[in-house]
Amino acid sequence: MKAVLLVVGKTVNKQFVDLIDDYVGRLKHYIGFELQVIPDLKNTKSLSEEQQKTMEGEQILKTIMPGDVLVLLDEHGKEFRSIEFSKWMDNKMQTVNKRLIFVIGGPYGFSDAVYDAAREKLSISKMTFSHQMIRLIFVEQLYRAMTIIKGEPYHHE
């Protein structure tokens, strides 16, 4: 199985880019992993929130291939403790053959088509984070899950 974090729009802040890259680099020692960026939509000022969600959704669904498992990071998703998330990941690594694709949506959330295509929804927190922050949080948490699976001393219960 390969894991992908699919995001909409580039991270531009240098510090966030460096920190995210650091965790992505560490992750690759444990799992095939790719951070895939869908370019920001152009001219969004002329679009309604609904249109923007729909167009982003089309871009997201275009990247999905048969056999991929889509998991949305969504405020209405299931909240895990880190140790539970590591068990969930361990199970996925044993059952998913193609790609496990985590998706972080744009500022207005996901279109109905994306919700329909997704197998599961995860929530990191009830709080809303900036798109840069949620990327960083997620890669750190995925790295933490990998170290828990391997029994390494990064995580304290």
Added chain:
Amino acid sequence: MKAVLLVVGKTVNKQFVDLIDDYVGRLKHYIGFELQVIPDLKNTKSLSEEQQKTMEGEQILKTIMPGDVLVLLDEHGKEFRSIEFSKWMDNKMQTVNKRLIFVIGGPYGFSDAVYDAAREKLSISKMTFSHQMIRLIFVEQLYRAMTIIKGEPYHHE
């Protein structure tokens, strides 16, 4: 009211320091705010987790003055949505006269004495984050709360 984020141990990673400083700087336009660092305990290898928690707890309680309100960031605390947290902050700003002190504990959590002294517990997430990450997340979230209170466009519901 003045808000304080009290943490144990310095953040050393340059990127985290820069990002945290950036939000601290932004916060100061809205509220008296200080990030206060309790130095790491020395020679912790000879201490049990319980002893370490107790000694950190003593350091934390030493910083508290009469009239201060202590709020622990704790996995067993109340989880808020960002908008709920902003309402909670707004209420605190109108009712607390001295300092509102948020505390992030060390790796093993808080001593009983600290729990006894605290008025409330907040939880950012069920997940465990690194001490650097949780500081960054908290200052961003406090900044977000301030922009919500002021009706500024940083936050999307």
